[in-house]
Amino acid sequence: MTEEQLLTLAQEIRDFLVESISRTGGHFGASMGVVELTIALHRVFDSPTDKMIWDVGHQGYVHKLLTGRRDQFATLRKLGGMAGFLKRSESPHDVFGAGHSSTSISAALGMAVARDLSHEHYHVAAVIGDGALTGGMAMEAMNHAGDLGTDLLVVLNDNEMSISQNVGAISKYLTRLRSDPAYMRAKAEIDQTLRQLHTVGEKVTKMLDRVKDAARHVILPISVFECFGFKYLGPVDGHDLPQLISVLERAKELKGPVLVHTLTQKGKGYSAAENAPDKWHAWPSSNKAKKAPSYTNVFAETMMELAEQDERIVAVTPAMLSGSGLTTFQQRFPDRCFDVGIAEQHAATFCAGLAANGKKPVFAVYSTFLQRAYDQTIHDIGIQHLPVVLAVDRAGIVGPDGETHQGVFDLAYLRAIPGMTIMMPKDENELRHMLYTSIQWDGPVAVRYPRADGIGVQMDSDFKMIERGKAEIVRKGSDVTILALGTMVDTSLKAADVLKKEHGIDATVVNLRFVKPLDECLIKELAKTGAPVLTVEEAALAGGVGSAIVELLADSNIHTRVKRKGIQDEFIEHGSRDEVLSLLGLDVPGIVQDVLDLVGRRASASHILDEVGI
Ligand SMILES: Cc1ncc(C[n+]2csc(CCOP(=O)(O)OP(=O)(O)O)c2C)c(N)n1
Ligand SMILES: CC(=O)[C@@H](O)[C@H](O)COP(=O)(O)O
Ligand SMILES: [Mg+2]
Known part of the structure; x- marks a missing residue:
């Protein structure tokens, strides 16, 4: 594409993002801010041979668009649809997955070292935000990269924002680097001279580069990134596409770790998001009337x-x-x-x-x-x-x-x-x-507590102390005991109603309240009645409250049929909370079915014992 066509592409991408994310929801501001940066990276580097690693991945929508996923945007973050972050399983261009921040430089360094060990030749670039740079891992990785000295590009996408305003000494330092007039003036003058002399030949340009660096260090103290052993290029306007391309081209030629400092605006091109980038980190959800506070x-x-x-x-x-x-x-x-x-x-x-x-x-x-x-x-x-x-x-x-x-x-x-x-x-x-x-x-x-609204109960105006390790029985029955935690208490109560009405099964439902210490007395007492026990939790089964209960009963030599309900040994993908809970059986039909299985199995077992006359 020509430069002009690339600029048109940038506008088309922004229009597409506004149109698409306003319908699906999703992380908005970060991707709007890296339109030019992503185009420039894909222009200068050859993905997926060259590796691009995006920190967090919430700014990766433009990368997804440029790597053939436009048609999947209607399903963004929906059940079975395209993920909100980058995933190795989604595209060969997503060379490293994320969702948590500050991992990109470590991952990129690992890839660069693997490349060197295999005697391969390609570029590795990590893109990290100023917020993610406040994470300790980023510092640990730069410390290591500077020491190793391997070829690695880090693009610092500095938009002065984390989700809220970015905080901390590093953030203040970046502001100084961005706005120091003495440095900016000196840099502009040197850049100007360099451009004029560019025609003189590559050798002279390189020499002048070194002169420029030296001059910069006289005017300014050496940058933090240089202390870490990186060559520092910038700050560069992250919305000036031709300039970005030329700086990245230059970075590509340099040996060792290089940091390109780009200045961008979160939400660029959508005025509401430019003015309130914290609110527009993700597309705001519509203000529907709520039954209960979250x-x-x-x-x-x-x-x-x-x-x-x-x-x-x-x-x-x-x-x-x-x-x-x-x-x-x-x-x-x-x-x-x-x-x-x-x-x-x-x-x-x-x-x-x-x-x-x-x-x-x-x-x-x-x-x-x-x-x-x-x-x-x-x-x-x-x-x-x-x-x-x-x-x-x-x-x-x-x-x-x-x-x-x-x-x-x-x-x-x-x-x-x-x-x-x-x-x-x-x-x-x-x-x-x-x-x-x-x-x-x-x-x-x-x-x-969950990412959910409450269930709409009356709120007490005073505070009550809760006795440590005390559960409460919220429904009494005799056929089955449901030991439920947190969100699953209300769901279990609803399931108990269905069990009674439709199947004549009377369930005890316990609000466990405590995972640790457990209400051992109550749990043992209920288990000793012989009624089968169903534990229900919105957590991984391995090591969760159901496991704690099974351990308690085994250690106490109490033999009761117990079934644990929760999340199996798998990672759970995206979808709405209700859809995912229902897929996992952590809903009323799921609990009803498990109780039927539990009770049914007991009934058939006693039937067999009757038949053989025991
Ligand atoms: C370990 C971790 N903590 C918190 C978060 C939540 N989080 C996601 S994006 C973000 C802000 C990142 O800021 P920055 O890296 O500057 O990216 P920007 O959104 O400004 O482009 C935060 C705090 C996270 N993803 N991972
Ligand atoms: C990318 C990231 O980690 C955050 O933006 C996260 O998506 C916020 O989650 P909540 O919407 O639950 O606050
Ligand atoms: Mg930021």
Whole structure:
């Protein structure tokens, strides 16, 4: 394509994105901001021979369009449709999958080293945002890359935004780099001279490049990236396609690790998104009237009330301020709310430090992102038994973000930690009480809640303490016992109604409340009645609450038929939350069917015993 045609293509892509994402939903702002950058990368490099690795992958829609997936956009993030992030299984051009941030430089370096070891020749480029650059992994990878000195391109897509405003010293540093007038003037003058002398020949240009670098270091201190051992090119206007292409062409020729610093605008080309990039990170969902507040909103409101009452309470978020519902909290208590950037590991240990010095930190974190801070949760919080509250949002099935974001592993990984208390409320009102209770306790507590609206129960105005390790029977029956956790309590109650009405089966339903410590007395008592037991949880079965119950019964020598319902040994793809839950059988028909199987099997077994006269 000619330069003019490429510019037309950029406009067509933006028009397409607006039209398509407004219908399907999805991450919007980031992709709008990298239209020119993606075109330039595909122009300069030869994908998939050359490898492009996109950090997070939420900005990958343009890459998807340019690699033959236009027709799949109508199914974006829908059940069975195209994923919202990049996936190796989706296209040979998606050379490395993601969803979590700050992995791209490590992955790219691994690929570059594999290339070198195999004596192959192609380019490897990682594209990483200024937000993702605040993640520790990115620093670890640059540290390693600079040391190895292998050929690697890192494109820093600097739009001054994470999901919210980007935070931290690195972000301030990038702003200085972007706006330092002395540097920009010097750079412009040197670039101008270089262009004039370009005709003199390649040798002279290269020499002048070195002079330029030297001159820059006299005017400015060496950049952080150069300290890491990278050659630094930029800052370059990430919406100036010809300039981008020429800088990338130049980077392609350089040896060793190179960082190209591009300046872009999140949401570019769509004024609402340009003006409010935080709101337009993803296409905003329509404001339908809600039956009940979301669990996140209840968490947020409760935090405000609790913080009013107890000034030791502080909130910590790793770059998920609005997603975790803490925006108003930050406005109300600016000194007690910390957005630490995409730094889950640091956040966990930072909370441990706060707790060690008498504060009551609440670490508001998505279940999937807490995975990043597992060692810190054990080593810094768990072993020292520090009173950190883990407010584990997005626990269970999250819906359209799919397998990288499902919050299904937290029960397994938290349950293994000695001294950890783990709760999940049956409704939004119980979440209030659980948060209140967890603040009063000594030692680490995790309260997990889903990416969902509450069920519309009456909210108490006061707070109640919940007795540690106490479950509650919410329905009494005699034929079967359903031990349900969190969201599955309401579903189990509905299933119990169907079982009674349509099958004459009377179920006991228990709201477990605690995954750890379990209400051992109640569970054993119910199991001893001989009624078969169904455990139901919105979490991975391996290590979840059903496993805990089976372990308890086995260790107590209680022999009752038990069936565990939850997520099997597989990664769960995208789709709406309800669709996915139903596919997994974590809905009323699924529970009814499992109870019928359980009871039916018992009936047929006793029938056989009757026949043989035992
Ligand atoms: C480990 C991890 N923590 C948090 C997130 C949530 N998250 C997704 S995109 C994003 C912002 C990334 O900012 P940046 O890299 O600058 O990309 P931009 O959206 O600005 O293009 C965050 C915090 C994540 N994906 N992974
Ligand atoms: C890309 C990413 O990790 C986030 O943007 C995530 O998609 C947010 O999820 P919620 O919509 O659940 O806040
Ligand atoms: Mg950014």
